Amino acid sequence: MSKILEVENLATYFHTFKGVVKSVDRISFSMEEGEVLGVVGESGGGKSVTGFSIIRLIDPPGEITADYVLFDGENLMEKSEKEMNQIRGDKITMIFQDPMTSLNPVYTIERQIAEVLKLHQPGITKAQCRARGIELLKEVGIPNAEERIKCYPHQFSGGMRQRVVIAIALAGSPKLIIADEPTTALDVTIQAQVLQLMKRLVSEKGCALMLITHDLAVVSEITDRVNVMYCGHIVESAPTRELIEKPLHPYTRGLLASIPGSGAVREDERLEVIPGMVPNMFDLPKGCKFAPRCAACMEVCREREPETITVSPGRQVACHLCGKGEEDA
Amino acid sequence: MSEILRVENLTQQFRLDKSLLDKLHWEKGRITLRERVVKAVNGISFHVERGEAFGLVGESGCGKSTTARTIIGLNRPTSGDILFDGKSTAAMDKGERFALHKQMQMIFQDPYASLNPRMTVMDIVTEPILFHKLAGSRQEAEQRAYALLERVGIRPELASRFPHQFSGGQRQRIGIARALAVNPQFIVADEPVSALDVSIQAQILNLLMDLKEERSLSYLFIAHDLSVVRHLCSRLAVMYLGRIVEMGSREQIFEHPSHPYTQLLLAAAPKLTGSSIAGYEIPEKEMPTVLDLPKGCAFCNRCRYASPQCETELPALREVELGHVSACHLCGKK
Ligand SMILES: Nc1ncnc2c1ncn2[C@@H]1O[C@H](COP(=O)(O)OP(=O)(O)OP(=O)(O)O)[C@@H](O)[C@H]1O
């Protein structure tokens, strides 16, 4: 397999009047073609900003820097805005939590699909657009697609709307879909359908999926690999099953242990908790960003940022505790 | 054990068309008079034991919050009764209702919306104490408020701050302190941790469990996250479109779910083992709306076991085993 995305030293800083927010701080990772990568972590960890930075949708006072962001072999950092516009919505598409951010309430679904199609296939006829639109709606499981294509977004339920968004995301020829909390607003039965659908579509089309979510259970269900983010850093990256079964970073361990029913804690007993809360982004600790909440915090953790080390093939972790022969603790 | 709360055949409807004009519709060439009524809660009954945490689960719009709001007295029930400590609230006079508010408090999902942004944390917590005259002086009320804030993990020196200066988890702690201020026996918690990050959610759940033991509280705990309810509640009811479709102990519901809807909910919930949703066939059909409830079982269009009987006849709750009821025509037959 070859890499569809390679990100090296990506940093996105917001220069606000109150100070600099290092939302994403020199992260590096890559994705294989057709891979489903989960990006998890708590609120403010930098998950969404990572997604937006890849397609360079960050407005001032935000500033993106990177050694490179290679997509399909080309460095996105060197593209003009016009070239980026060609890539967005075609080769790389995004799906958001609220389907209405991607849909225009005053246009029919047909028109919205047609717009995407025309953008990337200028010569396409109206009839071809309609036929392709119906085909796409069928693909995402919308019943009665011939009729439904004439409807407006508000005539669909939340789950169906998210399907429409997925259909539009597929209208180009995506090689990478970035989905930011695509099922967070949906009920669990609808969420399960949408997750199943996304999993099926990416494997059929051989397209890679970056799934941004705060829900480790969702990640468990459909991803191949996971990046765990905390305060703008990737603290751990591992194949999904390994991460869930043998988390290395104390933050990952803490996250997993806080989920009811996840571990040794029995019903009605107190859950394991990560003490404290996420630090103020204007005033981040000097060393490891997790140090103030970490039960295993050492002297060095407060002083120096841990380097990201590779523990085994495909497994990286940024923690002073790991690496120096620390075995299955 | 004795009962602290009993809900009997509670129905809550909302009229959408308030004026006569709204009720007139043009249909098949003639004007008809039809009123749109949201049937949010349709005859539910359950009880909560003293010292128990009772869970209410179900998907969006099934009537969980409406049930909570009606119990706490924010809605007047369309029909049915709510008994607190054996006393019917329908029959209560103003004085008794006022006293009831002291016994029963609510914690809301959205700590942002439920705290007055213009009041300091101290004022938020002392207000109910002063309102219910539980302290002789403002000073005494403040002493109590400090103790409460400390108990829920808010440092006393932060008491003069305003809600927006706190994180979501801290705001939820403040909401809990406010609810506890009048020393209630019964707490209705409507999705108290749904808006929180998982590490903060665990902190708040632990706090709720500690407080329950310390103060012998009883909870009506509403959540859509089944694992949270499983952890906290010894009994629970599953709602679907305004009705309870299954009710029983934690073991009964999670280990031996009887209703096809409960089975679907459990299967569709993502799990850390990652083995749940991939192989499960989820019905594609959509839920009917509360404006237009079907005659028979409301779940039948999504049910893999549905028979013609399910379409025409509303299934009643029937006992599957002691303390475990399910509203399905097929109960015991599958
Ligand atoms: N336009 C902006 N200006 C200033 N700071 C910003 C801006 N956008 C994001 N941030 C900050 O960047 C950090 C990371 O934000 P991001 O939205 O990526 O978090 P997230 O991991 O997606 O969280 P959530 O789970 O809440 O969506 C946060 O501290 C946020 O406040």
Ligand SMILES: Nc1ncnc2c1ncn2[C@@H]1O[C@H](COP(=O)(O)OP(=O)(O)OP(=O)(O)O)[C@@H](O)[C@H]1O
């Ligand atoms: N005041 C009201 N007027 C009209 N309809 C209402 C009113 N309150 C609630 N409803 C409707 O009643 C139904 C039940 O709503 P409720 O808020 O109780 O659901 P819920 O189970 O709490 O859902 P969620 O999980 O989304 O919070 C919904 O269809 C809602 O739109």
Ligand SMILES: [Mg+2]
């Ligand atoms: Mg986000």
Ligand SMILES: [Mg+2]
């Ligand atoms: Mg609700």
